[in-house]
Amino acid sequence: MNTADLGLPVAVPSTALFTDHYELTMVQAALRGGTAHRRSAFEVFARRLPEGRRYGVVAGTGRVLDAVENFRFEPEILRFLGERGVVDEPTLAWLADYRFRGDIKGYPEGEVYFPGSPIMRVEGSFAECVLLETVILSILNHDSAVAAAASRMAVAAGDRPLIEMGARRTHELSAVAAARAAYVGGFSSTSDLAAGFRYGIPTVGTSAHSFTLLHDTERDAFTAQVESMGAGTTLLVDTYDVAEAVRTAVEVAGPGLGAVRIDSGDLLLLAHRVRQQLDELGARDTRIVVTSDLDEYAIASLAVAPVDAYGVGTQLVTGSGHPTAAMVYKLVARADSDAPDAPLRPVAKKSMGGKLSVGGVKWAARRPDADGMAEAEVVGTGEVPEELAAHQLLVDLVRGGEVVARERLEAARERHVRARDGLPLSATQLSRGEPVLPTEYVSG
Amino acid sequence: MNTADLGLPVAVPSTALFTDHYELTMVQAALRGGTAHRRSAFEVFARRLPEGRRYGVVAGTGRVLDAVENFRFEPEILRFLGERGVVDEPTLAWLADYRFRGDIKGYPEGEVYFPGSPIMRVEGSFAECVLLETVILSILNHDSAVAAAASRMAVAAGDRPLIEMGARRTHELSAVAAARAAYVGGFSSTSDLAAGFRYGIPTVGTSAHSFTLLHDTERDAFTAQVESMGAGTTLLVDTYDVAEAVRTAVEVAGPGLGAVRIDSGDLLLLAHRVRQQLDELGARDTRIVVTSDLDEYAIASLAVAPVDAYGVGTQLVTGSGHPTAAMVYKLVARADSDAPDAPLRPVAKKSMGGKLSVGGVKWAARRPDADGMAEAEVVGTGEVPEELAAHQLLVDLVRGGEVVARERLEAARERHVRARDGLPLSATQLSRGEPVLPTEYVSG
Missing domain, CATH: 3.20.140.10 (nicotinate phosphoribosyltransferase)
Incomplete structure (x- = not known):
């Protein structure tokens, strides 16, 4: 095989120019x-x-x-x-x-x-x-920096799964390698489709705030999402008022709602409140995913919170303060x-x-x-x-x-x-x- | 043209997978x-x-x-x-x-x-x-972070040229985009051949410590380099003893030696000493290039030193502390x-x-x-x-x-x-x- 494997959708013929x-x-x-x-x-x-x-x-x-x-x-x-x-x-x-x-x-x-x-x-x-000096160092320095950060985050997260979602915070090809390195370091899945395509890493994702804002009401947005993706989907509940969104989410999806995602605010406080609210609404199996500028310290501080999964972006793909090894x-x-x-x-x-x-x-x-x-x-x-x-x-x-x-x-x-x-x-x-x-x- | 322009040696057909x-x-x-x-x-x-x-x-x-x-x-x-x-x-x-x-x-x-x-x-x-969200953000966040660092370094360097040489410190494709962004921000050239190939940015480079170590003596190494590249080349003078290397360099290349490069040690002190030595040896036009873990602050601190060009790696391609925008x-x-x-x-x-x-x-x-x-x-x-x-x-x-x-x-x-x-x-x-x-x- 004489094609370069750069984590691209397709192969390119050579790595020889990645050289000083x-x-x-x-x-x-x-x-x-x-x-x-x-x-x-x-x-x-x-x-x-x-x-x-x-x-x-x-x-x-x-x-x-x-x-x-x-x-x-x-x-x-x-x-x-x-x-x-x-x-x-x-x-x-x-x-x-x-x-x-x-x-x-x-x-x-x-x-x-x-x-x-x-x-x-x-x-x-x-x-x-x-x-071979330059290309070997480029790869090892980048990938090892990301994997080291991923490993610390995985330790902080314990048994809770980590989702890599930093593609938008780094070069589009670094993102693919970062998803791969994060997987080596202990992450479970990625948002990056190219990483799924190239490396078979599970990809995940449902919706962003723009999807809610596209609709005339939050209820319309949740309804459209549940009709398209089923009740097992993850609804994003922090576009307007979190408590109201959680109530609407369970009304629309039923107590079988897969998960809610919180992407801003005081996550420790919100996770506890949302968990209590979900339980009171009978949605005891609905999971809580949090995703707001997390690093290993923020993840560790949420260990006592009823959080079921973490999504990590910027701090992962930039090596949590150390972007090169x-x-x-x-x-x-x-x-x-x-x-x-x-x-x-x-x-x-x-x-x-x-x-x-x-x-x-x-x-x-x-x-x-x-x-x-x-x-x-x-x-x-x-x-x-x-x-x-x-x-x-x-x-x-x-x-x-x-x-x-x-x-x-x-x-x-x-x-x-x-x-x-x-x-x-x-x-x-x-x-x-x-x-x-x-x-x-x-x-x- | 339906080929993706990723700064690669060759084009690939689509950017659609660089998407969450x-x-x-x-x-x-x-x-x-x-x-x-x-x-x-x-x-x-x-x-x-x-x-x-x-x-x-x-x-x-x-x-x-x-x-x-x-x-x-x-x-x-x-x-x-x-x-x-x-x-x-x-x-x-x-x-x-x-x-x-x-x-x-x-x-x-x-x-x-x-x-x-x-x-x-x-x-x-x-x-x-x-x-288009993910790929647009990936590109702008990465490239703007590097360009911002480059711009500050260019200000610090004043009229002295800056050489981008960070390829080995970042993902091999980020490196190509980083060289491009550095050029936008004020750098003059790059060590990265792929950036030269793709974007026409001038590429430069002569030799590393390994080249000196390959030879039985430093004189042998300098002689081999000058015979191959001419007296206008840049000789690396900090593998063993700098003063001895400078003397040898001028003996081998003559007073028309293009430049010497210093890659370690107290650059402020060394630049002054080397300048004086070069002048005493009659090599008044031989330039001094420094390249050791520089950032905008180190560059600014060398403004008073007789330095002719700066090579910058790690701190440039990692956005000088801020790798994403x-x-x-x-x-x-x-x-x-x-x-x-x-x-x-x-x-x-x-x-x-x-x-x-x-x-x-x-x-x-x-x-x-x-x-x-x-x-x-x-x-x-x-x-x-x-x-x-x-x-x-x-x-x-x-x-x-x-x-x-x-x-x-x-x-x-x-x-x-x-x-x-x-x-x-x-x-x-x-x-x-x-x-x-x-x-x-x-x-x-």
Whole structure:
């Protein structure tokens, strides 16, 4: 399959232009200088978590695999690069044949991570690996930021379902990826039809205030909606007066009304009042959905309220204050020549301004304590200590250019719950704190 | 042209799935209830600016026009909607013929806006207008957030050029739109090749730390780069020791070296030291580019430093703390019947929790003071007062479904400079403040 999987209604032929100009000029200079084919290892990691966060969530891995598979320089792209003078003719010729033939290992999607966790490792020639930097970081930085926010919201919501409804608050394609990442992080459904189409995520929605305002009376609007969608629908009750709307809603739909939605006002107070009113009207099974500018803190504060589901928009798709995950893609080792058996030598930029970079190809393991709970993220170079061999985190994703780790989105979603459950209890506190696991470096 | 213009390397056939589920169920209920064809007007506005911001910047208008033009329900999409049971058969049949045939007016791209400014107005039948809500908001909320940050950075940078390089910090398609919005807001170039391909924005870039680390010595790396790209290239000088790198750079490239880039450390201090060193080495025309986690405040603090250009990533593409513009799309007026001559009647949700909604179709004008500087954003319903007629802000974008306002991206970029220059001087202060123009409501 040579079509790019961008979460679009349709596929597009290539991801190769989602790339910074300098990746290509580096390839040109390295081709000319004879260093382009030195075997190299790049690692993706985050130097820190967003301030106060206890863990990160790896998301976007599946999208990275698609992007790598479809990273081809089509004739139209080569023409553009040539006309603009981005790179010279020999480089264009090399790009025309480009196809990633190296190996990628990484934390599987849904896994948690900590500062320094080697979330992904890309190995191959320098030229073939450096080209992938921008698109890999774009995907992981965006999707992981959303998944981390989703995970915190899912913890705050407990057993109550979360609906992703942030499409209108972010770029139209980010929205599709955000719905996917939110699903990995614990959301149950999305408002975004493209996410339903592309990823099979359940889509939901019934009506907005405009639908009520379109009608001469709120009763007319509720009647039209119930006649069209049945009594099991969700009626929006805060366009005018909530108490009057709830009364009208139950009159129109009967006590079998599916749900009411409240999208403004003091949700804690309103939920209690509406619950009482619904019960008094005999609509004991009618659910209450709330959807007004929620974040994980607002969700947690509604735990004591009779709320049945939360819809979350802005704060989810913008990572609840941290819209990007600050992951970087660094050359950590490379050969001294392009001989196929030349050993990899650790390299690292000199630390300046507090930017920590540790050279060398790394393994990672999550060390359990005596009770089986995680107690440290151990990152090392060289041999993996025997006692950690069974707790390693990196898995094969691509071997010799072939994707070997496709999985259903549900697998990532389930993995995330297991990974989070394996962390110390304080992982799920919403208040600010240090990463819940320390990262220990071991050099072999 | 029936292809969607998403800033992709290639076009895709439809934007119709970038839509919330409930837009379609509302259409279904309105079709069945007989209200779907009531003439309606929806308006896009922001209730507030991000805290402390003095003005907003309209961006994405051109992308909205493309999205509206390509909003079609292709057979594959209809099949999905039918199989999932999103809407019923009569609605699917209506959607199959869907094409927006109404009118859109709006603030032209690059214009500034304030709380309550009617940034866009969409008029037509309820059903045809409500469907466009999600995609219009996605585009305007994202692009305007980035453009607003870009504009503040451009003010801080003065005459020094700004390079957009945030692709790796945001979704790969957001990155393309962000480069476009940054260009509207005042940036000069981008690292993102897709933005160059799609929008003709100049792309730039030379090398990263990985290129230096690939080589056995920094001198080898600089030599390879200069041999490939010429002495006019930009050499990255902070991989090891900056002073040594600058010396090596000038030795390798000669005093005609184009530029050096500093990507870490105390930029203010380093820029002064590097400038002095370059001058002493005779490289008086070699420019200094700085690129380390800059935002508008860091840029402003470097005004006194001998810096020639700024590269900005994370803080630009995430809107410098405000990644979404909080615009909403509200039904403000509709007819009481679907008779073609039925007059539009103002409608509005009851205010609750401080959400201000003003009903009625609005005009807007920016009132100048005696010196010709803007002194108020005047938003009204009914007749436009004669003295404001020449200062109106909304222009025709779509008439009868036909786009009538395509323009080059440069036009939006130039308009933004004019619009910002027309504001009171305090508009460009970076410190927090109220919107620099008050919004006055006039009801006719």
